[in-house]
Amino acid sequence: MSGKPQIRRLSRPDIDLPRWNAAVRDSPANFPYGLSHWLDVATAGRWEGLVVDDYRLVLPLPALRRFGFLPVIIRPPYTQQLGPFGRPRPGDIAALLQAIPFRFQVSLPLIASIPAEEISSRFRCRKRTNYELDLSGEWAQIVSGFPRKLQAFLRQTAARDQLQPLEADEFVDLSRRHLAGRAGLRESDLTALHTLILAARQHEFGQCYQLREEGELLAAGFFPCFGRRTINLATVTTERGRKRRGTSRLLAQVMRQRAGTPGAIFDFEGSELPGVRDFFAKFGGSDRGYYLLESRPFGLG
Numbered sequence: 001m002s003g004k005p006q007i008r009r010l011s012r013p014d015i016d017l018p019r020w021n022a023a024v025r026d027s028p029a030n031f032p033y034g035l036s037h038w039l040d041v042a043t044a045g046r047w048e049g050l051v052v053d054d055y056r057l058v059l060p061l062p063a064l065r066r067f068g069f070l071p072v073i074i075r076p077p078y079t080q081q082l083g084p085f086g087r088p089r090p091g092d093i094a095a096l097l098q099a100i101p102f103r104f105q106v107s108l109p110l111i112a113s114i115p116a117e118e119i120s121s122r123f124r125c126r127k128r129t130n131y132e133l134d135l136s137g138e139w140a141q142i143v144s145g146f147p148r149k150l151q152a153f154l155r156q157t158a159a160r161d162q163l164q165p166l167e168a169d170e171f172v173d174l175s176r177r178h179l180a181g182r183a184g185l186r187e188s189d190l191t192a193l194h195t196l197i198l199a200a201r202q203h204e205f206g207q208c209y210q211l212r213e214e215g216e217l218l219a220a221g222f223f224p225c226f227g228r229r230t231i232n233l234a235t236v237t238t239e240r241g242r243k244r245r246g247t248s249r250l251l252a253q254v255m256r257q258r259a260g261t262p263g264a265i266f267d268f269e270g271s272e273l274p275g276v277r278d279f280f281a282k283f284g285g286s287d288r289g290y291y292l293l294e295s296r297p298f299g300l301g
Helices: 017-026 036-042 092-098 139-143 148-157 168-179 187-202 239-243 246-258 274-281
Strands: 007-011 047-052 057-062 064-066 070-074 105-111 124-128 131-134 206-213 216-226 229-231 234-237 265-267 290-295
Touching: 017 036, 017 057, 036 057, 036 187, 047 092, 057 070, 057 092, 131 274, 139 246, 148 246, 168 187, 168 206, 168 216, 168 234, 187 206, 187 216, 206 246, 216 239, 216 246, 229 246, 234 246, 239 246, 246 265
Parallel strands: 070 105, 229 265
Antiparallel strands: 007 047, 047 057, 064 070, 105 290, 124 290, 131 265, 206 216, 216 229, 216 234
């Protein structure tokens, strides 16, 4: 098809899910966040989508509400980047973004590869942090980019550090106990995380791992693996783990599993918090970032 792209806005029941998911899987970016089962969990089934032509390109729109009644399009929990997914042609992104409906608030995270010149002036656009590490080389080459003190520590612990699988309910219980009180973390988020882990395991694109030392838990995490991309979606560290570099050792072992795989990427699922950002940066990755598009009516916000 040539000329202006045909864009339809479809409600969740009207979307052809196999074709939608095929567009997400065909996308070069390798993000699972646009899969229908991921969106169903993250939004509790409240999402719609923009579809270009015959599902050549798709953009999820979380149909959420502020204060229980104000319609908004915002990022749901555990969903960092929302597309667009598929194979865009010149002009597609501009048309797609213009088709986003007006809402009380729009805050939509989009992949960094979209052409900046096609982003409408309707939106305020900010570049956000997201570190990625190339895992296609040999492990020795990858670890040489870590800080020297961490390299030395990993050499000392390499023989005994072994990843062990962890059940979804155990990981969520750990998160509840060790992350309770963290700003923005709600019980509904933990419920969504539990369901998301079960869905990831059912569809074979994610696993929970734990790392122990002398039988005592150091750290645990949930790592979706979609195509070439492994994502550091959620981690928990115990008090002993903080003293014994538990998170660094856990991440290193997950990376080591994928090292040497052509095109493999470890996605740190970045953070704007300086301490967290600096922690991710020390592994030697690159800040690939992503765009956050925001708008409110009447120029608010």
